[in-house]
Amino acid sequence: MKLLVLYSRNPEQQMNKIIEKEYFSEVVVKLVVEAPHIAKSRKAGHFVIVKTGEKGERIPLTIAAADVEKGTITLIIQKVGVTSARLCNLEVGDEITDVVGPLGKPTHVEKVGTVLASGGGVGVAPLLPIVEAFKEAGNRVITILAARKKELIILEEQMRNHSDEVIIMTDDGSYGMKGLVTVGMEEVIGREKVDLAVTVGPAIMMKFVSKLTGKYNIPTVASLNTLMVDGTGMCGACRVSVGGKTRFVCVDGPEFDAHLVDFDEMMLRLGSYKPSEAEAYENYLSSHPKTQ
Amino acid sequence: MAEVSEYLKNEREQEWRVALRSTLKNKERTMLERVSMPEQDPGKRNRDFTEVNSGLSEPDAIGEARRCLDCVNPTCITGCPVGINIPKFIKKIEAGEFLESARVLKETNTLPAVCGRVCPQEVQCEQACFYTQKLKLPAVAIGHLERFVADFEQNSGKMSVPVIKERNGIKVASIGSGPAGLAFAGDMAKKGYDVTVFEALHEIGGVLKYGIPEFRLPNRIVDVEIDVLEKMGVKFVKNFIVGATASIEELKEEGFSAFMVGSGAGLPNFMHIPGENLIGIYSSNEYLTRVNLMNAADPEYDTPVISGKKVAVIGGGNTAMDAVRTSKRLGAERSMIIYRRSIEEMPARKEEIKHAQEEGVEFMNLHNPLEYYADEKGRVCKMKVQKMALGEPDASGRRRPIPIEGSEFIMEVDTVIVSVGVSPNPLIPQSMKDLNVSKWGTIVVDQDTMHSSVTGVFAGGDIVRGGATVILAMGDGRKAAEAMDQFLKEKQK
Numbered sequence: 001m002k003l004l005v006l007y008s009r010n011p012e013q014q015m016n017k018i019i020e021k022e023y024f025s026e027v028v029v030k031l032v033v034e035a036p037h038i039a040k041s042r043k044a045g046h047f048v049i050v051k052t053g054e055k056g057e058r059i060p061l062t063i064a065a066a067d068v069e070k071g072t073i074t075l076i077i078q079k080v081g082v083t084s085a086r087l088c089n090l091e092v093g094d095e096i097t098d099v100v101g102p103l104g105k106p107t108h109v110e111k112v113g114t115v116l117a118s119g120g121g122v123g124v125a126p127l128l129p130i131v132e133a134f135k136e137a138g139n140r141v142i143t144i145l146a147a148r149k150k151e152l153i154i155l156e157e158q159m160r161n162h163s164d165e166v167i168i169m170t171d172d173g174s175y176g177m178k179g180l181v182t183v184g185m186e187e188v189i190g191r192e193k194v195d196l197a198v199t200v201g202p203a204i205m206m207k208f209v210s211k212l213t214g215k216y217n218i219p220t221v222a223s224l225n226t227l228m229v230d231g232t233g234m235c236g237a238c239r240v241s242v243g244g245k246t247r248f249v250c251v252d253g254p255e256f257d258a259h260l261v262d263f264d265e266m267m268l269r270l271g272s273y274k275p276s277e278a279e280a281y282e283n284y285l286s287s288h289p290k291t292q
Numbered sequence: 293m294a295e296v297s298e299y300l301k302n303e304r305e306q307e308w309r310v311a312l313r314s315t316l317k318n319k320e321r322t323m324l325e326r327v328s329m330p331e332q333d334p335g336k337r338n339r340d341f342t343e344v345n346s347g348l349s350e351p352d353a354i355g356e357a358r359r360c361l362d363c364v365n366p367t368c369i370t371g372c373p374v375g376i377n378i379p380k381f382i383k384k385i386e387a388g389e390f391l392e393s394a395r396v397l398k399e400t401n402t403l404p405a406v407c408g409r410v411c412p413q414e415v416q417c418e419q420a421c422f423y424t425q426k427l428k429l430p431a432v433a434i435g436h437l438e439r440f441v442a443d444f445e446q447n448s449g450k451m452s453v454p455v456i457k458e459r460n461g462i463k464v465a466s467i468g469s470g471p472a473g474l475a476f477a478g479d480m481a482k483k484g485y486d487v488t489v490f491e492a493l494h495e496i497g498g499v500l501k502y503g504i505p506e507f508r509l510p511n512r513i514v515d516v517e518i519d520v521l522e523k524m525g526v527k528f529v530k531n532f533i534v535g536a537t538a539s540i541e542e543l544k545e546e547g548f549s550a551f552m553v554g555s556g557a558g559l560p561n562f563m564h565i566p567g568e569n570l571i572g573i574y575s576s577n578e579y580l581t582r583v584n585l586m587n588a589a590d591p592e593y594d595t596p597v598i599s600g601k602k603v604a605v606i607g608g609g610n611t612a613m614d615a616v617r618t619s620k621r622l623g624a625e626r627s628m629i630i631y632r633r634s635i636e637e638m639p640a641r642k643e644e645i646k647h648a649q650e651e652g653v654e655f656m657n658l659h660n661p662l663e664y665y666a667d668e669k670g671r672v673c674k675m676k677v678q679k680m681a682l683g684e685p686d687a688s689g690r691r692r693p694i695p696i697e698g699s700e701f702i703m704e705v706d707t708v709i710v711s712v713g714v715s716p717n718p719l720i721p722q723s724m725k726d727l728n729v730s731k732w733g734t735i736v737v738d739q740d741t742m743h744s745s746v747t748g749v750f751a752g753g754d755i756v757r758g759g760a761t762v763i764l765a766m767g768d769g770r771k772a773a774e775a776m777d778q779f780l781k782e783k784q785k
Contacts, residue, residue: 037532037537037538038537040538041536041537041538041539051494053594055587055592055593055594056593056594057586057593057594057595057596058494058586058595082594083594086594097494098494098530098531099531100492100493100494100531100532100533100537101533101536101537102536102537103533103536229578229581229582229586229595230492230493230502230581232492232493232533232558232717232719233558233559233717233718233719234502234556234558234559234560234577234581234717235560235575235577235578235581236559236560236562236574236575236577236578237574237578239562239569240569241569245564246562246564246568246569248559251558251559251718251719265569268570268571268670269569269571269670271571271670272571272572272598273596273598276596277596280594280596
């Protein structure tokens with residue numbers, strides 16, 4: 001490990017270079033980024049904060065995979081606003097201005113028996129290392145991947161490599177079973193004993209997953225993706241109510257007991273900047289026609 | 293200590309100082325009036341981020357320097373956490389040798405332009421000044437003079453780089469690039485060490501960048517001081533969290549011999565009252581970070597900030613003043629301080645309170661928030677506050693606020709900034725199992741050496757104090773540097 005490559009006040013130093021780029025769909029992009037220290041230190045559940053451009057904002061992204069040998073981490077990004085669009089528009093050889101991590105507490109992994117993992121949208125990306133880790137710890141892992149339509153199902157093959165069973169759910173029935181993620185989960189819960197549920201995805205999905213597993217008394221962990229600024233416990237932008245207490249996702253999480261999380265509050269807070277974000281994205285799109 | 297006083301005495305007996313003293317009688321010096329800091333017009337400055345205090349002119353600075361009596365026993369120095377040779381730097385001003393004066397400052401102070409702006413001199417050097425203590429007259433304006441000299445040097449384009457002892461090649465690290473880390477780095481570099489400063493954020497400077505607003509401490513001032521450190525050979529690594537990106541153990545393998553933890557005050561405190569997580573309610577850390585570090589108020593930058601028309605800032609410290617004055621500059625019609633005690637108990641500097649009042653900030657003292665209410669979109673729109681009265685003094689020596697039953701009322705707000713203190717950053721303590729940490733989460737150190745329970749790991753600033761000032765953090769950094777130097781020399785034997 002050579003720290004010298006990180007003397008980043010030197011503007012000529014190449015940092016956080018993109019090694020590989022792949023489109024999973026029109027709006028979902030995979031970036032493999034050079035970040036040797038993070039690749040070495042990260043564990044399942046960890047995330048990074050990235051900032052693109054001198055005037056960019058800091059956003060959290062969960063680490064989908066890492067290659068210690070090559071010194072790279074894999075990020076999966078869905079284009080939803082200015083910052084994610086900027087990231088998705090970077091090409092191989094470009095650099096991400098700032099990448100810092102790994103942040104958050106790693107997933108608590110142990111052998112519990114049967115783990116039911118559910119991922120929605122790009123939440124499937126952070127779910128992958130968690131599934132890997134539970135499988136490696138000797139659990140039976142059943143993974144449910146959910147999306148609106150076939151094109152938005154990602155990482156299916158990788159998930160199959162690390163799961164005992166993979167169930168695909170699409171809202172429109174264009175692939176796998178038709179219906180929400182909870183339909184697939186109920187089917188599994190109905191036929192076998194589930195010892196632990198893990199869920200990563202949009203807040204609304206995790207809320208319903210949590211409701212369902214609560215009904216069956218299945219311990220459930222949700223990995224939350226809230227707004228963040230510094231990501232190191234300094235600002236409190238990421239605060240959520242867990243069991244009536246205010247907790248910080250960046251240092252206390254990102255994983256919490258799903259049954260104690262106030263998802264409604266979390267969804268409200270996620271929408272804090274919706275009007276200004278939408279306007280900023282409109283402006284961005286009109287000045288960057290190629291991203292449309 | 294005897295060595296220090298001997299040194300100061302010899303310095304004072306230098307020919308130029310003796311000659312300068314004889315140019316004016318002490319009686320004449322004490323007749324001179326204390327200079328006042330020129331300030332931008334409050335009605336204009338509360339709409340932009342230009343610096344409030346514009347700095348002394350050369351004649352004003354020399355005039356003020358004449359007031360200093362160059363005391364035999366300069367008590368002012370005892371009030372300085374970094375031990376600046378105050379009479380010497382002031383007499384250099386009186387002599388018109390401003391660049392020389394700057395050299396004197398930099399012998400012990402890594403960040404003079406910062407300290408000249410944000411130090412609470414009125415409770416430190418100026419409090420200990422002969423004028424305050426014995427003459428009951430306004431102190432020599434030591435802070436204004438420090439800033440004058442530091443700015444003069446910055447503007448001269450002839451920044452001096454402190455003399456470095458022969459480089460010893462021993463690698464040491466500072467964890468955090470705030471005031472504690474920078475002071476430590478400066479001193480260790482002077483002693484010849486190979487210093488690397490690790491910073492978690494994408495900018496160097498810590499609270500000097502993300503916390504203190506531009507109108508009190510412009511970022512370019514901080515950057516110039518950091519440039520000097522770079523010229524002294526200090527290396528800076530941004531986006532690197534020791535304990536996460538790499539562990540202290542890994543850094544040891546990289547050849548680092550000792551560490552100074554100056555990771556600062558982390559977690560913002562909240563009051564845990566209903567509605568505190570509504571949209572539009574920020575910690576002061578978040579609000580100031582968005583505006584100061586991320587430039588959220590500039591439409592060219594991507595980071596957003598909600599800045600309403602009716603802003604309530606909860607708290608009475610310097611950070612609360614920074615937040616409320618920032619909100620005014622972002623276009624608030626009403627910017628209010630809500631503080632549960634009276635203005636006399638406010639922990640903020642008098643100057644900050646005065647500036648806030650001039651700029652049109654409303655002070656609702658003896659008020660305490662009880663609950664926040666949201667509109668249909670989940671945004672804060674109202675809050676319930678209760679009036680308070682003052683009772684007997686509490687453990688802090690300040691009179692305890694007592695709620696007045698039945699005095700509650702509802703007021704309209706659209707942005708709330710909670711500024712009721714911070715708890716230490718948990719990242720380092722979490723990553724080091726053997727580190728002795730207090731029940732408040734601060735790192736426990738030996739008071740004299742700043743050495744923690746882990747051999748070779750020193751700590752200072754808010755991670756030790758829980759929440760203090762820039763200059764106290766810098767004092768810790770210097771102390772840690774001194775002790776680490778001793779420690780490493782012992783180890784070499």
